[in-house]
Amino acid sequence: MKFYTQSFIYDDPWSIVSLAYFLRYPNPYASHIISCDVISRTQTPSGTLLTTRLILKRGALPRWAPKGIISRSESWVVEESEVDPMGRTVRCTTKNLEFTKVMQVEESVFLHQNDEGKTMQISEARIRSRFGWGLTKRIETFGMNRFKTHVQRSRDGISLILGMLRQSRLQTLGGPAPYSPMYFAPGKIRAKCSNPPSRINSRYYAEVRRMWP
Amino acid sequence: MADSLAPQCTPLKREYDSCFNSWFEGYLEPAVAASASQQQREVYSRKKAEEFETKCGKVWAEYKECTQRALKEKGLDRLLDQAREENPLTEPAPSATQNQK
Numbered sequence: 230m231k232f233y234t235q236s237f238i239y240d241d242p243w244s245i246v247s248l249a250y251f252l253r254y255p256n257p258y259a260s261h262i263i264s265c266d267v268i269s270r271t272q273t274p275s276g277t278l279l280t281t282r283l284i285l286k287r288g289a290l291p292r293w294a295p296k297g298i299i300s301r302s303e304s305w306v307v308e309e310s311e312v313d314p315m316g317r318t319v320r321c322t323t324k325n326l327e328f329t330k331v332m333q334v335e336e337s338v339f340l341h342q343n344d345e346g347k348t349m350q351i352s353e354a355r356i357r358s359r360f361g362w363g364l365t366k367r368i369e370t371f372g373m374n375r376f377k378t379h380v381q382r383s384r385d386g387i388s389l390i391l392g393m394l395r396q397s398r399l400q401t402l403g404g405p406a407p408y409s410p411m412y413f414a415p416g417k418i419r420a421k422c423s424n425p426p427s428r429i430n431s432r433y434y435a436e437v438r439r440m441w442p
Numbered sequence: 443m444a445d446s447l448a449p450q451c452t453p454l455k456r457e458y459d460s461c462f463n464s465w466f467e468g469y470l471e472p473a474v475a476a477s478a479s480q481q482q483r484e485v486y487s488r489k490k491a492e493e494f495e496t497k498c499g500k501v502w503a504e505y506k507e508c509t510q511r512a513l514k515e516k517g518l519d520r521l522l523d524q525a526r527e528e529n530p531l532t533e534p535a536p537s538a539t540q541n542q543k
Contacts, residue, residue, distance in 0.1 A: 243470075244470040244471045247470055248466065248467060251466065252463065254444040262444050263444075263445070264444055264445045264446055264447040265444040266446050266447050266451070266455065266509050267458070267462075267505075268506075268509060268510075268522075270462075272490070272491045274484065275483075276472075276483055276484065276490070278469065283513075283518070283522070285447060305518065307522065307525065312469075312470070314469055314470050314471070314472045315472060315474065315476075315483060324525070326525045329525075
């Protein structure tokens with residue numbers, strides 16, 4: 230088993246970082262995400278929000294991988310999270326559902342607002358292979374290196390979304406948003422939304438559409 | 443937002459995401475003082491849950507039904523159950539007794 234941990238501080242407050250975190254797919258740094266669905270979401274009596282999402286990712290295997298150990302290059306990942314708006318924390322764990330004997334990657338992310346009003350992110354990964362055939366260690370090392378690269382890309386993706394959120398909030402100050410389609414649909418459908426105007430307005434989506442033509 | 447696992451659910455997913463995210467933005471900044479009592483927090487949380495139900499409850503139910511059907515068709519429901527049995531997810535395990543949203 231290999232264990233890796235890294236922490237990082239975002240200058241923004243917890244609420245906007247957490248919003249960006251849940252809006253992170255799609256972004257140009259996460260082109261490997263094919264689909265993402267909420268399969269359960271409940272609010273607990275204490276007010277926290279529990280969410281399970283099922284995500285389909287595309288991933289390439291290393292050249293040295295024995296042929297046929299994994300029949301395809303896509304895999305299902307389950308993400309479970311708990312958001313506590315009163316305690317200003319997000320806990321999120323992701324695990325791959327298949328090929329767990331070859332490699333089980335469990336990733337945890339913890340977001341918490343610090344005393345300076347900034348947001349601390351702690352990322353952890355546990356990588357374990359039970360493959361055997363003298364390849365266990367090599368698989369774990371491969372997984373670890375891939376994870377390290379992934380941490381950086383994932384942060385770049387969140388920073389990008391953060392930047393767009395920040396900009397759209399600045400532009401909206403002083404006037405209600407004309408409409409609030411709270412989703413990414415580059416050049417596609419635009420839903421009518423009966424919610425009160427959100428601070429995240431059309432400019433945000435215009436920006437998103439510009440980036441994903 | 444990213445597509446749904448089933449193309450036929452993607453329009454519902456977009457509508458749901460749009461509604462949820464708008465609600466979520468407010469949820470992340472609770473209008474309750476840090477010093478509020480447990481009871482005040484619970485009242486606030488219940489209100490927030492009701493607000494979600496009123497605004498997004500219908501589209502959430504439709505989207506969920508659509509994906510549940512797709513999960514069954516693809517055999518993914520079994521995969522999820524199996525993963526939970528073999529390797530219980532230690533972190534938040536949504537229980538059926540909580541308010542379904």
